[in-house]
Amino acid sequence: MQKKNASVSLIFILLAGLPSATLAGDSQNLSGLLMECDTCHGVKGVSVVPDQTPSLAGRSEAYLLRQLQAFHSGKRSHGAMLIMGEKLTPQEMKAIARHYSRIRP
Numbered sequence: 001m002q003k004k005n006a007s008v009s010l011i012f013i014l015l016a017g018l019p020s021a022t023l024a025g026d027s028q029n030l031s032g033l034l035m036e037c038d039t040c041h042g043v044k045g046v047s048v049v050p051d052q053t054p055s056l057a058g059r060s061e062a063y064l065l066r067q068l069q070a071f072h073s074g075k076r077s078h079g080a081m082l083i084m085g086e087k088l089t090p091q092e093m094k095a096i097a098r099h100y101s102r103i104r105p
């Protein structure tokens with residue numbers, strides 16, 4: 001329980017540290033982003049069609065961050081994910097990777 005609270009407040013600390021222009025420019029906060037991800041990846045990152053869209057919950061934080069960076073740079077390509085990766089800031093990618101890695105499916 002301690003751990004969960006710590007990760008939630010960490011996301012808020014990360015967000016609070018972002019320049020407001022980043023957030024205003026995106027007009028989205030992290031929870032808005034996560035809702036978009038969950039549309040395909042399942043509620044809290046647990047996929048209902050894992051053979052098509054992989055679950056994100058409980059995967060290693062380093063792995064998730066590497067994949068987001070690869071989508072972002074175009075190293076790893078996928079129609080839907082390329083779009084998601086392009087608009088994410090480095091801070092958002094870190095916060096998202098941390099978020100999903102802390103969920104216990």
Ligand code: HEC
Nearest residue numbers: 033036037039040052053054064067068078080081084096
């Ligand atoms: C339109 C549907 C869709 C949306 C929205 C979406 N994804 Fe995905 N995502 C996919 C699919 C499909 C794959 C599998 C890609 C492939 O075939 O390699 C994937 C793969 C991934 C992977 C790699 C997983 C692995 O096992 O290697 C990560 C990480 C990921 N998505 C994160 C996100 C995040 C974070 C968001 C929100 C910002 C998001 N996705 C939004 C469809 C989506």
